[in-house]
Amino acid sequence: MGRGARARTAPAPVRATQFRVVLLAGVALLLAAGCTEKGVLAPSDNAGTGTMFGPIDPQLAAAGKPIFRYDDFGDSVFWTDTLHMNQVVEGLTPVQALSLGLKVDAAAIPPGVLSAVLANPAALSDPATTRALLSLNAVVGVQATVSGNHVTTFGITCALCHSTVDNSVAPGIGHRLDGWPNRDLQVGTILAASPAVPAGAFKDYLLSWKPGYYDARVNVDGLMTGPVLIPPAFGLHDVALETYTGDGVVSYWNDYVAVTQMHGQGNFQDARLGLHVTTRGPDLVQPKLPALREYQLSLAAAPGVGAEPAAAARGQTVFDGPGHCSSCHIPPTFTDAPRLHALSEIPTDSAWALRSATRRWRTTPLAGVSRRAPFFHDGSAPTLGAVVDRYDAFFHLGLSAQQKSDLVAYLETL
Numbered sequence: 465m466g467r468g469a470r471a472r473t474a475p476a477p478v479r480a481t482q483f484r485v486v487l488l489a490g491v492a493l494l495l496a497a498g499c500t501e502k503g504v505l506a507p508s509d510n511a512g513t514g515t516m517f518g519p520i521d522p523q524l525a526a527a528g529k530p531i532f533r534y535d536d537f538g539d540s541v542f543w544t545d546t547l548h549m550n551q552v553v554e555g556l557t558p559v560q561a562l563s564l565g566l567k568v569d570a571a572a573i574p575p576g577v578l579s580a581v582l583a584n585p586a587a588l589s590d591p592a593t594t595r596a597l598l599s600l601n602a603v604v605g606v607q608a609t610v611s612g613n614h615v616t617t618f619g620i621t622c623a624l625c626h627s628t629v630d631n632s633v634a635p636g637i638g639h640r641l642d643g644w645p646n647r648d649l650q651v652g653t654i655l656a657a658s659p660a661v662p663a664g665a666f667k668d669y670l671l672s673w674k675p676g677y678y679d680a681r682v683n684v685d686g687l688m689t690g691p692v693l694i695p696p697a698f699g700l701h702d703v704a705l706e707t708y709t710g711d712g713v714v715s716y717w718n719d720y721v722a723v724t725q726m727h728g729q730g731n732f733q734d735a736r737l738g739l740h741v742t743t744r745g746p747d748l749v750q751p752k753l754p755a756l757r758e759y760q761l762s763l764a765a766a767p768g769v770g771a772e773p774a775a776a777a778r779g780q781t782v783f784d785g786p787g788h789c790s791s792c793h794i795p796p797t798f799t800d801a802p803r804l805h806a807l808s809e810i811p812t813d814s815a816w817a818l819r820s821a822t823r824r825w826r827t828t829p830l831a832g833v834s835r836r837a838p839f840f841h842d843g844s845a846p847t848l849g850a851v852v853d854r855y856d857a858f859f860h861l862g863l864s865a866q867q868k869s870d871l872v873a874y875l876e877t878l
């Protein structure tokens with residue numbers, strides 16, 4: 465994250481106060497250097513293969529779980545030395561951290577300690593408690609080292625954005641739910657707190673992001689047209705292409721995010737985006753991609769919230785019939801990927817897709833959809849009813865009020 469793909473081949477170290485400019489210049493340098501090393505997945509390897517995945521390899525998936533949860537791929541160099549996020553978090557109280565959407569993994573805390581903290585309001589207002597939680601490795605998606613009153617290193621993992629907790633102990637504290645998007649996480653506010661982000665248009669842009677949103681392209685293209693909702697990383701088995709715009713398969717996107725956004729130590733290439741990021745040191749991302757992929761594919765979608773069975777059954781006939789929904793949302797994955805859709809086919813704003821490698825939309829898989837309001841990439845539909853109304857108007861479906869509510873009931877069972 466931050467404004468600039470990591471400039472590993474830049475000749476001079478990046479000074480924090482200048483990182484926006486320097487990192488952008490770094491991208492230019494990388495382009496000029498025309499790095500040609502073969503990446504883990506060239507675009508031609510990913511797009512449109514459409515092959516269905518085989519059964520999950522349980523051992524490989526088990527190896528991927530700690531990578532998903534705890535591996536920062538060496539990104540703490542960027543988050544500590546460039547963004548100085550360690551300084552930001554060492555002064556945060558647990559109340560502040562929770563209000564930024566950070567989650568606490570109750571299973572990582574000895575039971576006596578957890579009950580003592582919860583019984584003592586002063587502890588929840590004391591940054592020392594946050595540091596204790598960090599040293600217990602109990603803050604979801606954060607890897608930190610603590611020394612006395614200081615956080616000396618800070619890095620992030622995939623779980624920061626793609627895990628939440630079940631709130632079984634208290635709001636924001638509970639057992640991990642891997643693959644569930646963290647729709648409370650204030651990524652923009654957290655990034656804007658970095659002393660390396662100067663006041664100005666970019667900082668204002670970060671501060672404009674609502675909880676649960678992130679823009680994984682602004683440091684590449686500089687366009688501040690708006691972030692997207694963090695999607696789930698569950699329910700992806702047999703989904704042929706990932707991301708809202710179907711830029712590639714799971715591992716393509718994992719590599720993109722780990723290298724260009726988290727600033728892990730690795731290589732990423734995509735000629736479509738003009739991106740050639742190379743590392744001098746060993747690639748800490750690529751060797752982990754197969755296990756990381758297997759773990760994600762093993763994550764079952766959240767169960768639907770449920771609905772009255774007769775209404776849901778009627779809704780299914782609308783979905784498959786007059787709603788024409790299943791022409792794109794084809795069961796069992798409820799997507800027609802690798803087919804992608806022209807922007808004019810879909811009733812949402814195009815700005816995000818125009819920044820992607822495909823400039824098309826992938827049909828969003830719908831498993832667990834009722835657990836993740838709002839809807840569409842930009843959250844422009846607050847409810848499933850609003851989604852249905854949007855399609856009804858756009859495709860001139862002429863659905864009755866009854867058909868619409870039945871359709872919503874069906875979506876609530878997926």
Ligand code: HEC
Binds near residue numbers: 719
């Ligand atoms: C700062 C938040 C953040 C972090 C960290 C992050 N992601 Fe994401 N992830 C996103 C956003 C936002 C998107 C949507 C991008 C798009 O579709 O253009 C996304 C998309 C995805 C998707 C595609 C889901 C789908 O159905 O299209 C997967 C899978 C995924 N991320 C996995 C990961 C993994 C694995 C990691 C760690 C290597 C990771 N993410 C790190 C925010 C994040």
Ligand code: HEC
Binds near residue numbers: 708
């Ligand atoms: C022409 C293909 C197409 C048709 C027909 C279609 N969809 Fe979609 N659907 C998409 C695409 C593409 C997206 C992602 C658009 C975006 O996020 O901007 C999407 C997104 C959605 C979402 C939001 C999912 C989320 O997590 O944000 C829901 C819900 C949905 N569609 C339901 C339906 C229903 C119900 C119908 C029938 C009335 C329908 N769709 C018809 C292609 C289609």
